[in-house]
Amino acid sequence: xxxxxxxxxxxxxxxxxxxxxxxxxxxxxxxxxxxxxxxxxxxxxxxxxxxxxxxxxxxxxxxxxxxxxxxxxxxxxxxxxxxxxxxxxxxxxxxxxxxxxxxxxxxxxxxxxxxxxxxxxxxxxxxxxxxxxxxxxxxxxxxxxxxxxxxxxxxxxxxxxxxxxxxxxxxxxxxxxxxxxxxxxxxxxxxxxxxxxxxxxxxxxxxxxxxxxxxxxxxxxxxxxxxxxxxxxxxxxxxxxxxxxxxxxxxxxxxxxxxxxxxxxxxxxxxxxxxxxxxxxxxxxxxxxxxxxxxxxxxxxxxxxxxxxxxxxxxxxxxxxxxxxxxxxxxxxxxxxxxxxxxxxxxxxxxxxxxxxxx
Amino acid sequence: xxxxxxxxxxxxxxxxxxxxxxxxxxxxxxxxxxxxxxxxxxxxxxxxxxxxxxxxxxxxxxxxxxxxxxxxxxxxxxxxxxxxxxxxxxxxxxxxxxxxxxxxxxxxxxxxxxxxxxxxxxxxxxxxxxxxxxxxxxxxxxxxxxxxxxxxxxxxxxxxxxxxxxxxxxxxxxxxxxxxxxxxxxxxxxxxxxxxxxxxxxxxxxxxxxxxxxxxxxxxxxxxxxxxxxxxxxxxxxxxxxxxxxxxxxxxxxxxxxxxxxxxxxxxxxxxxxxxxxxxxxxxxxxxxxxxxxxxxxxxxxxxxxxxxxxxxxxxxxxxxxxxxxxxxxxxxxxxxxxxxxxxxxxxxxxxxxxxxxx
Numbered sequence: 136x137x138x139x140x141x142x143x144x145x146x147x148x149x150x151x152x153x154x155x156x157x158x159x160x161x162x163x164x165x166x167x168x169x170x171x172x173x174x175x176x177x178x179x180x181x182x183x184x185x186x187x188x189x190x191x192x193x194x195x196x197x198x199x200x201x202x203x204x205x206x207x208x209x210x211x212x213x214x215x216x217x218x219x220x221x222x223x224x225x226x227x228x229x230x231x232x233x234x235x236x237x238x239x240x241x242x243x244x245x246x247x248x249x250x251x252x253x254x255x256x257x258x259x260x261x262x263x264x265x266x267x268x269x270x271x272x273x274x275x276x277x278x279x280x281x282x283x284x285x286x287x288x289x290x291x292x293x294x295x296x297x298x299x300x301x302x303x304x305x306x307x308x309x310x311x312x313x314x315x316x317x318x319x320x321x322x323x324x325x326x327x328x329x330x331x332x333x334x335x336x337x338x339x340x341x342x343x344x345x346x347x348x349x350x351x352x353x354x355x356x357x358x359x360x361x362x363x364x365x366x367x368x369x370x371x372x373x374x375x376x377x378x379x380x381x382x383x384x385x386x387x388x389x390x391x392x393x394x395x396x397x398x399x400x401x402x403x404x405x406x407x408x409x410x411x412x413x414x415x416x417x418x419x420x421x422x423x424x425x426x427x428x429x430x431x432x433x434x435x436x437x438x439x440x441x442x443x444x445x446x447x448x449x450x451x452x453x454x455x456x457x458x459x460x461x462x463x464x465x466x467x468x469x470x471x472x473x474x475x476x477x478x479x480x481x482x483x484x485x486x487x488x489x490x491x492x493x494x
Numbered sequence: 495x496x497x498x499x500x501x502x503x504x505x506x507x508x509x510x511x512x513x514x515x516x517x518x519x520x521x522x523x524x525x526x527x528x529x530x531x532x533x534x535x536x537x538x539x540x541x542x543x544x545x546x547x548x549x550x551x552x553x554x555x556x557x558x559x560x561x562x563x564x565x566x567x568x569x570x571x572x573x574x575x576x577x578x579x580x581x582x583x584x585x586x587x588x589x590x591x592x593x594x595x596x597x598x599x600x601x602x603x604x605x606x607x608x609x610x611x612x613x614x615x616x617x618x619x620x621x622x623x624x625x626x627x628x629x630x631x632x633x634x635x636x637x638x639x640x641x642x643x644x645x646x647x648x649x650x651x652x653x654x655x656x657x658x659x660x661x662x663x664x665x666x667x668x669x670x671x672x673x674x675x676x677x678x679x680x681x682x683x684x685x686x687x688x689x690x691x692x693x694x695x696x697x698x699x700x701x702x703x704x705x706x707x708x709x710x711x712x713x714x715x716x717x718x719x720x721x722x723x724x725x726x727x728x729x730x731x732x733x734x735x736x737x738x739x740x741x742x743x744x745x746x747x748x749x750x751x752x753x754x755x756x757x758x759x760x761x762x763x764x765x766x767x768x769x770x771x772x773x774x775x776x777x778x779x780x781x782x783x784x785x786x787x788x789x790x791x792x793x794x795x796x797x798x799x800x801x802x803x804x805x806x807x808x809x810x811x812x813x814x815x816x817x818x819x820x821x822x823x824x825x826x827x828x829x830x831x832x833x834x835x836x837x838x839x840x841x842x843x844x845x846x847x848x849x850x851x852x853x
Contacts, residue, residue: 303696337662338719340758341767344751345715345744349708356704360697380743385704387782388737392703395781395807399699408700422754423746425792432791433784448754 139458141474142219144419145375145441149203149225158245168229182233202445215454219484221262231269231293239270251285259485264291264322276309283317293328294350303361315370320481325351325377351377362402364415373417379438380425386412431469439477498817500833501578503778504734504800508562508584517604527588541592561804574813578843580621590628590652598629610644618844623650623681635668642676652687653709662720674729679840684710684736710736721761723774732776738797739784745771790828798836
């Protein structure tokens with residue numbers, strides 16, 4: 136059977152445990168994100184704060200062979216049929232909680248240096264979004280510009296923000312301006328910037344998974360309604376791992392609010408919310424047949440598949456089965472759009488030779 | 495041009511200001527929901543608490559002629575092409591915040607008596623969901639059974655609940671049991687049970703409109719993942735006014751969590767979340783073209799149009815234009831499903847004679 140090759144818009148790197156110990160002076164390193172593991176709980180230490188997580192966490196339940204080794208990882212990808220791959224941080228995600236400005240600046244800088252040296256310099260198939268300080272906007276702008284020079288093609292941002300820091304607020308304008316100028320997509324990953332376990336009752340595993348979805352939609356609502364995407368028409372954002380078939384639903388809903396509640400709407404936009412979403416908002420999914428329907432039957436074409444390697448909710452071990460299930464009987468142009476077309480609008484992917492494709 | 499007739503799964507009645515003053519003894523009436531209007535703010539008094547709302551609220555911005563007069567309302571409906579209509583409370587919504595058990599019991603009882611006498615006894619085209627106490631489950635069960643006797647076909651519930659009262663918890667089982675037995679749908683209306691203004695920055699009107707959507711999805715996640723709908727396969731729920739095209743998106747997402755995180759999932763369900771949603775979850779929208787696409791192109795068929803009479807985000811004054819925009823070029827069976835078919839699975843609608851249809 137011919138392998139279906141796809142680019143993946145969502146995966147993760149697992150950083151070495153001593154990344155910041157090696158990169159930073161001791162007084163900073165000891166406040167950088169680190170994990171201590173007990174029997175049932177993992178305790179994360181971030182900038183003097185603690186976060187406890189149950190150790191049967193989804194991120195630990197499966198470890199593909201290449202989770203911590205780039206060469207093996209590329210073999211995993213070849214086996215699975217994944218060509219280009221966006222790779223978000225793992226421990227690096229936690230930088231977003233750092234409030235100390237110096238610490239935030241140095242932690243993201245060393246994460247980016249590590250990703251540049253250990254990933255980007257060694258393969259052109261894996262795209263790590265740059266991290267930037269959430270503690271100081273000037274630092275974020277400076278680091279984004281440095282990252283653009285280093286060849287990063289996107290910048291990671293958390294889907295959840297503190298109250299008063301919503302993405303529709305002017306405080307973000309400098310970052311949007313340099314990201315647009317550098318042609319770097321804003322890569323929001325669900326489940327970041329806030330608590331991922333908000334409910335512990337019956338059905339909690341499924342409910343909490345759903346709870347990570349709404350902040351992704353919320354990001355879009357702020358970026359569109361607040362006018363940021365309208366002011367920066369070349370800026371593209373994508374919401375990773377939260378599904379994609381909700382794009383038409385929230386676009387229609389925002390249009391309804393924009394039109395029907397027009398007397399209360401500020402700022403006015405030059406385009407309807409749905410138009411802005413169609414042009415500038417991307418989203419990635421793993422298994423959702425409805426995401427393929429979205430591309431097949433609606434005008435919303437910015438849908439990207441993702442393998443979420445190496446996570447449990449990802450497709451490692453059943454990628455080909457998943458892709459076949461998604462695309463059997465689906466027109467070629469729809470499969471092409473979901474597996475490659477939308478992705479190539481955000482990332483420059485090396486050509487895949489027939490020889491490589493035959494791996 | 496032939497009028498397109500539709501049933502509306504979402505509208506509101508405006509209760510008389512003195513409903514509870516007339517119905518309840520003074521010591522209760524003065525703690526029942528009531529509104530006092532100033533220049534720019536409306537203050538709501540509910541069970542001793544106060545809620546302030548800006549007076550340029552969407553609910554006041556348009557008032558169709560029949561908003562407070564049933565006979566005129568039916569003429570409005572004939573003009574607009576609306577046949578059957580689910581009509582939620584307005585001031586009655588606020589009962590959900592009452593924590594005093596006696597007050598809650600008497601407030602909902604008198605609301606139901608009013609709706610029965612002034613709406614249901616006078617027309618068989620308008621369906622008011624019953625209100626039941628949120629303060630005491632025994633009272634809720636008793637009132638639901640009384641309402642079923644009176645001919646109510648659904649029960650209103652808020653989309654937002656207090657922490658510890660989520661809809662997946664066992665505390666609700668008695669209510670689900672009697673609702674299923676009585677064949678009464680659970681009618682959740684968005685924007686109820688919590689604050690409707692959560693953000694005051696740029697784009698607030700659109701962002702807050704979006705914020706009302708997530709709790710509707712959250713209700714579905716709890717009712718499905720917690721097992722309530724699986725244990726009560728004849729129980730049907732519907733989410734009013736929050737759009738409907740997100741049904742496939744959250745179904746796929748819940749399937750993904752249920753399958754991929756299966757080792758953490760409790761309770762186990764006899765059907766996949768998506769199957770439960772297809773069979774037992776309904777949702778209504780007003781203007782969303784994507785909701786029609788959902789019925790046209792996916793297996794999710796429980797999509798109902800709504801006019802949201804008499805609200806600003808509703809279709810009064812442009813109902814025919816809206817329906818034509820939604821259904822021009824769409825197969826008849828899709829239009830029939832959205833305007834009538836799904837609705838008839840929840841409500842017993844009187845036949846519309848050709849003479850009436852020609853109005």
